[in-house]
Amino acid sequence: xxxxxxxxxxxxxxxxxxxxxxxxxxxxxxxxxxxxxxxxxxxxxxxxxxxxxxxxxxxxxxxxxxxxxxxxxxxxxxxxxxxxx
Amino acid sequence: xxxxxxxxxxxxxxxxxxxxxxxxxxxxxxxxxxxxxxxxxxxxxxxxxxxxxxxxxxxxxxxxxxxxxxxxxxxxxxxxxxxxxxxxxxxxxxxxxxxxxxxxxxxxxxxxxxxxxxxxxxxxxxxxxxxxxxxxxxxxxxxxxxxxxxxxxxxxxxxxxxxxxxxxxxxxxxxxxxxxxxxxxxxxxxxxxxxxxxxxxxxxxxxxxxxxxxxxxxxxxxxxxxxxxxxxxxxxxxxxxxxxxxxxxxxxxxxxxxxxxxxxxxxxxxxxxxxxxxxxxxxxxxxxxxxxxxxxxxxxxxxxxxxxxxxxxxxxxxxxxxxxxxxxxxxxxxxxxxxxxxxxxxxxxxxxxxxxxxxxxxxxxxxxxxxxxxxxxxxxxxxxxxxxxxxxxxxxxxxxxxxxxxxxxxxxxxxxxxxxxxxxxxxxxxxxxxxxxxxxxxxxxxxxxxxxxxxxxxxxxxxxxxxxxxxxxxxxxxxxxxxxxxxxxxxxxxxxxxxxxxxxxxxxxxxxxxxxxxxxxxxxxxxxxxxxxxxx
Numbered sequence: 001x002x003x004x005x006x007x008x009x010x011x012x013x014x015x016x017x018x019x020x021x022x023x024x025x026x027x028x029x030x031x032x033x034x035x036x037x038x039x040x041x042x043x044x045x046x047x048x049x050x051x052x053x054x055x056x057x058x059x060x061x062x063x064x065x066x067x068x069x070x071x072x073x074x075x076x077x078x079x080x081x082x083x084x085x
Numbered sequence: 086x087x088x089x090x091x092x093x094x095x096x097x098x099x100x101x102x103x104x105x106x107x108x109x110x111x112x113x114x115x116x117x118x119x120x121x122x123x124x125x126x127x128x129x130x131x132x133x134x135x136x137x138x139x140x141x142x143x144x145x146x147x148x149x150x151x152x153x154x155x156x157x158x159x160x161x162x163x164x165x166x167x168x169x170x171x172x173x174x175x176x177x178x179x180x181x182x183x184x185x186x187x188x189x190x191x192x193x194x195x196x197x198x199x200x201x202x203x204x205x206x207x208x209x210x211x212x213x214x215x216x217x218x219x220x221x222x223x224x225x226x227x228x229x230x231x232x233x234x235x236x237x238x239x240x241x242x243x244x245x246x247x248x249x250x251x252x253x254x255x256x257x258x259x260x261x262x263x264x265x266x267x268x269x270x271x272x273x274x275x276x277x278x279x280x281x282x283x284x285x286x287x288x289x290x291x292x293x294x295x296x297x298x299x300x301x302x303x304x305x306x307x308x309x310x311x312x313x314x315x316x317x318x319x320x321x322x323x324x325x326x327x328x329x330x331x332x333x334x335x336x337x338x339x340x341x342x343x344x345x346x347x348x349x350x351x352x353x354x355x356x357x358x359x360x361x362x363x364x365x366x367x368x369x370x371x372x373x374x375x376x377x378x379x380x381x382x383x384x385x386x387x388x389x390x391x392x393x394x395x396x397x398x399x400x401x402x403x404x405x406x407x408x409x410x411x412x413x414x415x416x417x418x419x420x421x422x423x424x425x426x427x428x429x430x431x432x433x434x435x436x437x438x439x440x441x442x443x444x445x446x447x448x449x450x451x452x453x454x455x456x457x458x459x460x461x462x463x464x465x466x467x468x469x470x471x472x473x474x475x476x477x478x479x480x481x482x483x484x485x486x487x488x489x490x491x492x493x494x495x496x497x498x499x500x501x502x503x504x505x506x507x508x509x510x511x512x513x514x515x516x517x518x519x520x521x522x523x524x525x526x527x528x529x530x531x532x533x534x535x536x537x538x539x540x541x542x543x544x545x546x547x548x549x550x551x552x553x554x555x556x557x558x559x560x561x562x563x564x565x566x567x568x569x570x571x572x573x574x575x576x577x578x579x580x581x582x583x584x585x586x587x588x589x590x591x592x593x594x595x596x597x598x599x600x601x602x603x604x605x606x607x608x609x610x611x612x613x614x615x616x617x618x619x620x621x
Contacts (some may be wrong), residue, residue, distance in 0.1 A: 023177060026201050028226045035336050036110045037198045038150030038174040042337040043363070043604070062367045066340040067111040 003084070006067055007077040009055060017048045031075040035067060045070060053075070058083045088259045088284045089291060092326040097124040100302060100328045108152045108333045109345055113168055120328070122406045132159035134192065137242075141257050144188040144267060144472075147312075148181060149196040150174040151333050154219040155312055156321060158194040166257025170267040171313035171607045172277070174198050178206035179518035183276060184269055185214060187473050196221055203607060204231025209238045233428075261285040261355040267472055268315050270325055270413045273400070279317075279472030280413045285526045289465045290315075290416045291322040293437055297420055298353060298381050299408065302328030307345060307354045311332055314607045315413045316385045329353075337365040337608075346375040354379055356384040359608025361397050362546065368400050377402035381423075385409045387609050388515060388533075390540035391431055391548075398426065399541070405423045406434055410515060414481060415499050416466035418442050419513045432512035439465035443498070444507050449486055454509040457531075459519055461486075504531060521612070522615050524559045525554035526590045535583075535591055539564060542582050544572035547602060550593065553615040564593035565615055567602060 008066045011028060018034070019025055021044045040048070048070075049060050058080065070080040101121035108116045118126075139145060145162040147169065149155045155171070160591070164168035167547050172184055181203075185193065193210075194217045195203065203210065210216070218232065235241060252596050259265075265284040269277040293301065306324050312315030324331040325357035334345050337360050345351060361384060366374065376382070382404050389397065389408075390400040398406060406425040410433035412418075419442060421434030436442040443461040444452035452458040463485065470478035504516045517531035523532075539548040546569045554561030568574060576596040583592045597619055602610045 022175065024201060025226050026205055029227055031223070031225060032227070033110065033223070035338075036150075038199060038335060039201065041175070042335075042341075043359070043608075045338070053302055063340055065338050066344065067336050067338070068113075071111060 003081050006080055006084075007054075007073065008051070010077050010080065011073050013055060014048065014050045014076070015053070021047075028073055030077070031072055034069050034073075035071050052080065056064070056080050056084055087263070088261065089288050089326055090160075090259055090320050091219075093124070093160070096326065096328040097121055098568050103328065104330050105325070106153050106156055106331045106333060107349065108351065110335075112344065112348070116153060123153075123157065126157045126372055127160035127164055130157060131164035134161060134165040134167065137192070139165050139167050139192060142263070143192075144170060144171050144190050144264075146172055146185065146188065146190050146193045148172040148174065148176070148193055148199045148273075149219070150198045150319075151312060151335055152196070152221065153333070154194075154196060154221055155328065156331070158217075158219065159312065159321075160325070163259075164257075168264040168281075169266060169269065170269060170313070171309050171318070172204075172269065173313045173538050174336065175606060177206040178210070179558045180277070182210060184279075185211060188267065189277060191215060191218055194219060197224060200228050200231045200235065203239075203612040206235050212239065214239060218243050234529070241429070243587065264316070264469060264471075266511070268318065268413050269313060273491045278474060278477060281469040281472055283469050285554065286416075286466065286468070287419065288326075290319050291326055293417050293439070294319060294323050295327055297422070297437070298323075298383070300329055300353065301322075304329035304352045305332055305350055306330070307332050307334060307342070307351045309337060309342070309360060310355060310357065310386075311391055311606055313418060314386070315411075316355055316383075316409075316607070318355070319416065322369060337363055339364050340373065342377040343372050346379060350378075352380040355385055356382060357608045358384060358393075359604065361389055362393060365393055365396055365400065366546075371472075373400050373402060376400060376404050377564045379404045381405040381407060382408055385411075386607050388433070390537060392541050395432060410434070410513065411463075412499075412501055412503075413439075413464065414468045415462040415501065418460070418462045418466070418501070423569065425512075429508075429510070429512045432508070432514050434513065435511050436513070437465070442507070442513055443487065444505060445486065451487055454522075454539045455506050457504055457506045457516055460501040460503045460505045460513070462501055463496070467497070494618070515607070520609065521551070521560060525552065525555075525562060528588075529568065529589050530562065530591055535562065535564065535587065538583055538586050539579065539593075542574065542579055544568050544574040545579070546570075546572075549602065549610060549612055549615045551612070551620070553595075553620055561594040562591065563595045563597070563619060565597045565599055565602075565619055567599050 093560040097120045104117045105120040105123045106118050109127045110490050133500050147158045159169045192215050263284045265287045266282040269279050305469045312318045408421040410419045417437045419434045433499045440461040444458040446452040446458040485498045490497050502519045506514050516531045535550045547567045549565045553563050555561040603614045
């Protein structure tokens with residue numbers, strides 16, 4: 001599967017989620033921490049996961065949901081690229 | 086005289102090169118600071134504050150996410166002679182402004198996350214505020230831009246702590262009954278109230294936990310809770326006072342918590358029910374193994390339903406579980422110790438040393454065993470009062486009603502507003518909030534009596550119960566339920582289950598289902614919001 005546009009799609013999902021959950025309309029860089037910085041709480045990340053699963057047709061198990069994979073747009077993109085092969 | 090700063094100085098002298106704090110951002114990204122480094126940075130920053138005109142008695146705020154700089158700033162404020170408070174990083178500008186106003190704050194420490202909120206809001210801060218920006222390592226172009234934007238309407242000092250090398254002067258004397266901290270309660274209704282804590286009480290609160298949890302310099306305490314929340318804040322001070330390492334993790338994801346326990350050898354975790362229910366949802370063998378390696382864990386800031394507490398006990402294996410009860414205004418009122426679990430699991434234990442818990446019945450007398458009434462707290466842990474709110478303080482702190490009115494020295498107690506009972510062995514049970522009592526068909530019902538039954542149903546994760554006005558019976562009982570992930574149940578099934586276990590007047594007239602509950606920053610369900618949403 002081609003990986004074109006993965007980062008753009010991820011960015012748009014995350015920006016929407018951040019806007020919805022915090023009311024913040026901020027420009028997100030690919031290295032901006034989301035969970036560790038306190039922007040998103042780790043409970044609300046569950047909604048983001050649901051969006052990512054349906055957008056990229058992948059299964060994300062509880063064990064995958066960690067700071068390493070989900071703290072930045074960069075790491076989420078990387079994770080999805082590996083999953084989608 | 087003892088205070089947290091003096092204790093911290095002793096620890097610095099004893100263990101200068103030990104790691105005081107580790108901030109765990111991910112498996113490959115950790116930052117450490119030693120006790121001597123922490124002390125020096127805080128002292129330099131305190132000097133900066135003093136030179137900038139901070140006086141003893143002032144209030145200085147910290148609006149940052151939980152990382153090392155947050156602890157540096159808090160210590161610096163105390164060293165400068167001022168009192169410190171934290172604003173939860175998820176607070177928005179109107180809340181921040183309210184707190185700045187009520188506390189007459191002149192200096193506010195901020196970090197990059199705060200820039201994101203302050204820089205994108207249409208509201209601006211009062212121009213009397215001096216912002217002290219501690220960037221931390223990562224400053225990206227967006228932060229730079231927002232910082233510039235904020236500078237157009239506010240005064241911003243950039244990181245004074247790390248670079249400036251003032252000779253470190255002598256700091257202010259600490260007076261025991263002066264305010265050391267203000268904790269803003271994330272009230273489920275209305276505006277936040279500032280709970281003022283004295284130096285004396287701050288150390289008492291910390292010592293209580295040090296004693297009960299046997300915290301020593303060999304411990305590594307996992308910090309999961311906001312420093313703006315009494316439990317998270319107190320844990321930070323227990324670590325600083327004993328020489329234990331504080332391990333900061335800004336994630337409640339079970340995968341992260343387990344990974345940190347395993348890699349950093351965590352010995353103690355202070356948790357709230359939302360953390361433990363999240364862990365239980367993802368429970369597996371590796372989690373059981375990780376938790377068993379922890380010496381103690383706490384269930385604080387709310388009660389875990391019994392079936393979940395039992396599951397947690399099985400999951401945590403060798404870890405000792407402490408269940409605590411208290412309010413920001415009283416800190417710890419009671420603690421249920423691990424060895425008491427088998428007999429008194431439904432209780433919140435017995436009063437902590439140095440405090441008395443009284444149940445006041447409807448007649449204003451001390452209740453008999455198992456008689457319900459308002460919980461009154463007396464002794465250690467009592468706040469000084471609410472910041473700039475005398476009427477609210479007078480309502481919360483009153484003269485001890487059981488003491489002879491002619492006594493020469495008046496004695497004050499905290500009216501918790503919680504309803505509870507004490508059994509014949511002295512164990513305290515919480516029934517609910519006084520203002521949440523439901524009068525239905527002539528009976529007095531506390532939501533807790535029903536939610537305990539509802540959450541015992543296997544498919545139910547959490548439940549909220551409230552009363553809805555009814556002409557005939559006073560209040561009808563309604564219940565909102567969140568099911569466990571991938572579990573199913575119908576209203577009828579749950580009603581049948583409850584009908585077999587509760588008197589008919591307690592069985593909810595209506596049951597709703599929800600995907601998630603609105604929560605406070607410490608993970609507590611916002612009952613009033615739920616009630617409003619389903620009562621419309």
